[in-house]
Amino acid sequence: MKMDKCFLTVVVGVLMLGGCSARVVTLSPGPLIRVEGQPLSIRCDVTEYSGPREQDFEWIMTSEANGPRIKIISTFDTAFPHASLSKRVASGDISLVRLEDNEVELKIAELKALDAGFYWCETPSTDSVIAGNYKAQVQLTVIPNTLQVSALTPPPIVSEGSDLTLSCNVTRQLTYPTYLSVTWSVKRGTTSEDILTFGPQGDVVTGVKYARRYADGGIRLVPGKNGAFELVISRVMTSDEGIYECNGTEWTHEDGGKWIKIVESTREMGTVAVTPTGQSLSVKATSSSSSSSLLLTPGETLTLLCSVASDNLPALALEVSWLADGRDLITMERSGVVISNTSSSGGAPGNRGEASLERTGSGEYRLAVRGVSGEDGGAYTCRIRAFIEKGGRSSGGGGRWHMAAEKTSSPVTVKVAQISE
Structure with a gap:
């Protein structure tokens, strides 16, 4: 009788723009590529449901598509985690954060290679009628951290009006489709300013204070081979003094068009003083x-x-x-x-x-x-x-x-x- 009643309501609802709702559980788009030793967060939300506003969630993983289910964590059952994961849950390495009544975030503070697999977000039903999907799946790949960032030490003193070359090398082992970017920045006191970023898709982004100098050719990017990059600051001014840093970042491009930073490393290049004319x-x-x-x-x-x-x-x-x-x-x-x-x-x-x-x-x-x-x-x-x-x-x-x-x-x-x- 409930199914018949719902069916009639849906038919009428189509005509009246109302009727039964169909539960929808949504996960972060995947597949996900993350780096071993780095944090992970996966969001899950449920919409078009009936019953209490605050919904419960259960997280489960399988190492293979049809492998045995391993319980991770739940919003309502403290005894839910599998024995192999209970210590990580107790220590906070694995946690669940409620963002909204209908949205949660699974967080892993430090990924391990064995965390790779298929992650399921499931919602126990509170609906009077079964309709829609009550769980969603996303695949996680965990790759080793192979990002390497090195930099040459710039001259400690340069004369105002001369050129300053900042050399940085950023590499990684390409085992999965990831992308690199390199960023030069300068610290003065407690303030750090980005000068220029190259990548992750071959694009150049300049810091606000350096946009015109880059447009004028006063800052030049010189890409080299094997991950070598040079940033040349022409005709330095006394305001260019500071501690220079080089940052290398590895990115992944996920479904939905988002660029996700998966690991980064920063190297201090050295302090540069500018001798006034x-x-x-x-x-x-x-x-x-x-x-x-x-x-x-x-x-x-x-x-x-x-x-x-x-x-x-x-x-x-x-x-x-x-x-x-x-x-x-x-x-x-x-x-x-x-x-x-x-x-x-x-x-x-x-x-x-x-x-x-x-x-x-x-x-x-x-x-x-x-x-x-x-x-x-x-x-x-x-x-x-x-x-x-x-x-x-x-x-x-x-x-x-x-x-x-x-x-x-x-x-x-x-x-x-x-x-x-």
């Missing part, structure tokens, strides 16, 4: 005379040399200016364009000589003032502004620069003799 940048102004003063007669040419030195000189774009008594006389911009304040186009007052500025070598800049007069006397200093491009070399940085340091030389005193009439 201003710490090694120096500038010196000299004349042909060995003394700090120079005496000229009217009409002669004043020649002064500005010498710039720095540990990271090749990485710097220099703006070089000569000043006379603190006033800008002539400037060579970092692009190489020279702007003079003594030429007629510059509207220079008085009868000053015409100045020119040229680069004569690496870090060497020569000032020439032709046809000096009394107004050209004074204290001459060379001012250097050192810029570093924020972007990478490949993209030209998109015009993004920052001034790393500014230095001014000691003065050279220039005197122009008065001619007696």
